Amino acid sequence: NAGVTQTPKFRVLKTGQSMTLLCAQDMNHEYMYWYRQDPGMGLRLIHYSVGEGTTAKGEVPDGYNVSRLKKQNFLLGLESAAPSQTSVYFCASSTPLAGTGGIGELFFGEGSRLTVL
Amino acid sequence: KNQVEQSPQSLIILEGKNCTLQCNYTVSPFSNLRWYKQDTGRGPVSLTIMTFSENTKSNGRYTATLDADTKQSSLHITASQLSDSASYICVVSASTGGSYIPTFGRGTSLIVHP
Numbered sequence: 001n002a003g004v005t006q007t008p009k010f011r012v013l014k015t016g017q018s019m020t021l022l023c024a025q026d027m028n029h030e031y032m033y034w035y036r037q038d039p040g041m042g043l044r045l046i047h048y049s050v051g052e053g054t055t056a057k058g059e060v061p062d063g064y065n066v067s068r069l070k071k072q073n074f075l076l077g078l079e080s081a082a083p084s085q086t087s088v089y090f091c092a093s094s095t096p097l098a099g100t101g102g103i104g105e106l107f108f109g110e111g112s113r114l115t116v117l
Numbered sequence: 118k119n120q121v122e123q124s125p126q127s128l129i130i131l132e133g134k135n136c137t138l139q140c141n142y143t144v145s146p147f148s149n150l151r152w153y154k155q156d157t158g159r160g161p162v163s164l165t166i167m168t169f170s171e172n173t174k175s176n177g178r179y180t181a182t183l184d185a186d187t188k189q190s191s192l193h194i195t196a197s198q199l200s201d202s203a204s205y206i207c208v209v210s211a212s213t214g215g216s217y218i219p220t221f222g223r224g225t226s227l228i229v230h231p
Contacts, residue, residue: 004160031217042223043161043206050217058218090160094217100168101212102148103219108160 002026006091006109013081013116021076021112023091031094031103032074033058034066036087037111043090049074081116088113119144121209123222131230134197138225140190140207148212152181152192155204155224164192164205194227202229 004025013019023032030051035043045058047066055066063085065077074093078085089112097104121142130136142150149168153161165176167183167190174181178201180193194201207222 040223043221045218048218092160096217097149097210100148100210101146102210102216105151105163105166106153106161106208106219108162110160111158 004091004093004107004109006089006112008112009110010113011115013078013114015082015116017081018077018079019081019114020078021089021091021114023074023076023093023109025072025074025091025093025107027093027107028071029093029095029107030071031096032068033092033094033106034064034074034076035090035092036060037090038087046076046089078114081114083116086114086116119209119211119220121207121220121222123205123207123225125225126223127226127228129228129230130197132197132199136194136197136227138192138194138205138207138227140192140209140222142188142190142207142209142220142222144188144209144211144220146212147185147188148210148216150183150190150210151208151219152179152190153206153208155206157203161204161206197227197229199229199231202227 033048034046049068052071091109092106155161204224206224210219
C-alpha cells in the first residue's frame with residue numbers, strides 16, 4: 001500500500017520555466033490538497049479538491065494551477081516559475097470523518113523540493 | 118477567522134525529560150483536533166485525534182488533552198527520546214462551513230539532546 005506518492009521528489013527550474021508536480025493516492029480518498037512549506041511559515045494551502053473534476057483555491061493560489069481529472073491523481077502546475085516559488089511542496093489526501101462533520105486523518109506524501117533559480 | 122496558535126515555537130530538552138506543547142484554537146464549530154509529527158525531510162504523520170467528547174488520549178509516550186471550553190489542547194511527551202526530535206503540528210477541523218479545509222498551526226520544533 002503506497003499511500004500518497006509525489007513525483008518528482010527534487011527539481012531545479014530556471015525562472016520562467018514550467019513544470020507539473022504529480023500526486024497519486026491509492027486510498028480512494030475524496031479530498032486532496034496541495035501545500036507549500038517554507039521555513040517559519042508552516043504549511044500553507046495552495047489548492048484543494050473535494051472530488052474528481054472539482055478544484056478550489058486555498059490560501060496562496062497565485063502562480064499555480066491544478067487539475068483532478070481522475071480521483072486518484074491531483075496535479076499541481078507552475079506555468080512560469082518564479083524564485084518565490086522555491087519551497088517544499090506536500091500533497092495530502094483525506095476523507096470526511098463520520099459522525100463529526102469534519103475531515104479524517106490527512107495522509108501526506110514525502111514532499112517535493114523545488115528550487116527556482 | 119479560524120486560527121490555531123502553538124507554543125512554544127521551539128523547545129530544546131535533554132533525553133529522558135518530559136515536555137508539554139500547547140495549542141490554542143478559535144476554529145468553530147469544532148469537529149476534531151489532531152496532532153501531527155513531522156520528521157525533518159518527511160511528510161507529517163498523525164499521532165492522535167481528539168473529538169469534542171474526549172479529554173485525554175494516549176499513544177505510547179504521547180498524551181494529548183483537550184479542553185473544548187477554553188479551546189486548548191496540549192501534547193505531553195514522556196521520557197523523551199532522540200527520535201522525538203521533530204516538528205509537532207496542531208491541526209483543527211471544523212464541522213461545517215468549509216469543514217474540508219483544516220486549519221494548521223505553525224508547529225513547535227522540538228530538539229532532544231543526548
